[in-house]
Amino acid sequence: MLKGKVAIVTGSTSGIGLGIAKVLSGQGADIVLNGFGDAGEIEAIRAGIEREHGVRAVYDGADMSKGDAVRGLVAATVKKLGRVDILVNNAGIQFTAPVEEFPAEKWDAILAINLSAAFHGIAAAIPEMKRQGWGRIINIASAHGLVASTHKAAYVAAKHGLVGLTKVVGLENAGNGITCNAVCPGWVLTPLVEKQIAAIAADKKISQDDATKQLLGEKQPSMTFVTPEQLGATVAFLCSPAADQITGTAISVDGGWTAQ
Ligand code: NAD
Numbered sequence: 001m002l003k004g005k006v007a008i009v010t011g012s013t014s015g016i017g018l019g020i021a022k023v024l025s026g027q028g029a030d031i032v033l034n035g036f037g038d039a040g041e042i043e044a045i046r047a048g049i050e051r052e053h054g055v056r057a058v059y060d061g062a063d064m065s066k067g068d069a070v071r072g073l074v075a076a077t078v079k080k081l082g083r084v085d086i087l088v089n090n091a092g093i094q095f096t097a098p099v100e101e102f103p104a105e106k107w108d109a110i111l112a113i114n115l116s117a118a119f120h121g122i123a124a125a126i127p128e129m130k131r132q133g134w135g136r137i138i139n140i141a142s143a144h145g146l147v148a149s150t151h152k153a154a155y156v157a158a159k160h161g162l163v164g165l166t167k168v169v170g171l172e173n174a175g176n177g178i179t180c181n182a183v184c185p186g187w188v189l190t191p192l193v194e195k196q197i198a199a200i201a202a203d204k205k206i207s208q209d210d211a212t213k214q215l216l217g218e219k220q221p222s223m224t225f226v227t228p229e230q231l232g233a234t235v236a237f238l239c240s241p242a243a244d245q246i247t248g249t250a251i252s253v254d255g256g257w258t259a260q
Contacts, residue, residue: 002239003028006081008073008125010064010117011091013037013045015190016140019228020088020235025049027236030056032077034064035091056081064091064117065109074124083132086239087125089118089162090140094192096151096199107154114158115165122169126178135178136239139166140231143186143219143257145250159184163250170248179247181238186254187216189225222255 007024011017013035025031033046042059049057058080062073077084092114095106118139129135144152145159162182169180187193193215201211216223234253237243252258 001027005029005085006083007086008032009088011035013042016228016231017090020232023232023236025053025055033059065112067120070117070120071124084125084128086136088138099153102153110154111158115161129178133177137180138235139182141182141184143254145184146258167248182250183234184250184252185226186220186257219257220255226253
């Protein structure tokens with residue numbers, strides 16, 4: 001379904017981004033993987049995607065905290081693979097602390113990676129997509145793009161900003177063949193959340209299992225994690241003709257979190 005398309009998925013060496021990259025390549029898209037990690041493991045992921053799906057998969061280690069590197073990722077993709085059709089802005093980090101104790105450098109890093117990187121990537125990709133008359137931009141926001149929680153000032157601010165950016169880009173490109181949407185996941189069991197479960201377990205002196213139940217019980221009525229595969233399928237839907245008129249919106253995949 002996506003044969004001949006080129007997709008960049010930022011932060012795709014792990015978790016949700018990797019799930020999205022696998023689903024898009026499974027539909028025939030050539031993939032640009034990005035993110036940090038062990039070189040050998042990343043190469044195994046890259047080669048595995050090529051082998052399994054018969055697509056081209058390349059890895060680019062651009063640092064999403066640096067605007068020039070983000071723009072460079074888009075330029076390098078066009079150079080290497082000839083085009084860019086799908087941009088999934090997924091790379092993200094988390095840090096928790098009360099706002100008055102929140103380290104300024106953590107605030108800057110979260111805003112840079114979780115919000116500004118999407119701005120730079122979108123700005124670089126839009127001219128290519130306009131030339132082609134087709135493009136899909138999907139910003140992986142969060143339930144925290146729609147509602148808040150304590151101790152997540154930078155993350156909540158960045159994700160709300162990302163939902164706002166999504167609306168502007170959707171509006172500016174309406175009728176261009178380019179759509180821009182946000183996907184807002186609830187809890188997904190990835191390294192980013194495993195760290196938060198470990199922190200609850202240590203803080204409350206409870207088991208990992210009990211900490212997991214507490215994490216889900218506080219926010220996610222389904223009491224079940226969303227999976228990277230489900231988010232990949234949501235992104236693939238947004239790339240399908242059925243979604244041609246869906247733009248500037250935020251789609252929740254959150255087990256009921258934001259219905260409360
Ligand atoms: P993760 O930690 O498993 O993966 C994050 C990815 O981003 C990794 O590939 C990492 O290498 C990459 N990354 C981090 N900093 C980077 C940088 N400076 N440059 C390039 N790559 C960088 O996390 P995840 O849970 O898969 O999160 C992915 C996205 O989903 C994030 O934007 C996160 O905010 C969002 N999200 C996660 C959840 C959840 O419950 N896990 C819920 C809602 C939204």
